[in-house]
Amino acid sequence: MKTGEFKDIILSNYKENGRVFPWRTNLDPWGIMVSEFMLQQTQTERVVPYWERWMERWPAPVRLAQASLEDVLREWSGLGYNRRARYLKETAVRIADSHGGIVPASPDQLRELPGIGTYSSQAIACFAYNYPAVFIETNIRAVYIHFFFQDKAGIQDAEIFPLIKETLDPENPREWYWGLMDYGAELKKITPNPSRKSAHYTRQSRFEGSLRQVRGAVIRSLVSDGPCDRDTLKARTGIGDSRLDEALSALYGESMVAEKDGIYRIP
DNA sequence: GTCCCGTATC
């Protein structure tokens, strides 16, 4: 596949079948940032209603910076990976305190913020400021593997990056990446996930019966029904003693839960 | 069971 032909396919598909999301219609950098936090490991369809409520309630970083973690987690409840909510709030505080309330435009500055790694720093710079970043995530990976590594296994991202750089539209990287992601998402519906052939592909551990599940139940109980002692928490959630203590200990260590005089709450 | 627009931590 020639890269010129490849680019035509991706862009024409985007023109005809490109997805519409609120964070694509409204290009406010804060909205883009919120969407990228929520989209880390969470499907777009699930994110949409959360994003709408979130932006209604906290339309700017300085607003979220003033919110309590309890309110933030309550709004996040159901999205999963609750630490992301805390990172987003901490990032909002940093933006309010050190960036004049403005979402930074450079990937290097974004990368310094809590909860923002190699992917998100590049993606936010690209989508918020149309910066021609070179980055990869699951849908982009699927697209390049599908078109350029059809018969190969154990593909390294390092092999894909040169192609991403070569095919990137420096004039409009934002639309180009939207197109890539949309094509990748579509691809996975009609073929076995090409990303399985990536060297970086890993299966997720079982959720049912996991500590992850227990932790989620603890957070959900504390934000929906308020602070309480351990026995009340046990009664509310039906979690066994050892699992409950294990979860509480881990959450306490991550500052996701606080404890005073035997009463647990969101810090 | 599979998948999800990854990050932090070791």
Next chain:
DNA sequence: GATACGGGAC
């Protein structure tokens, strides 16, 4: 490089 981290949809 490996592992933990939610939760819902299909």
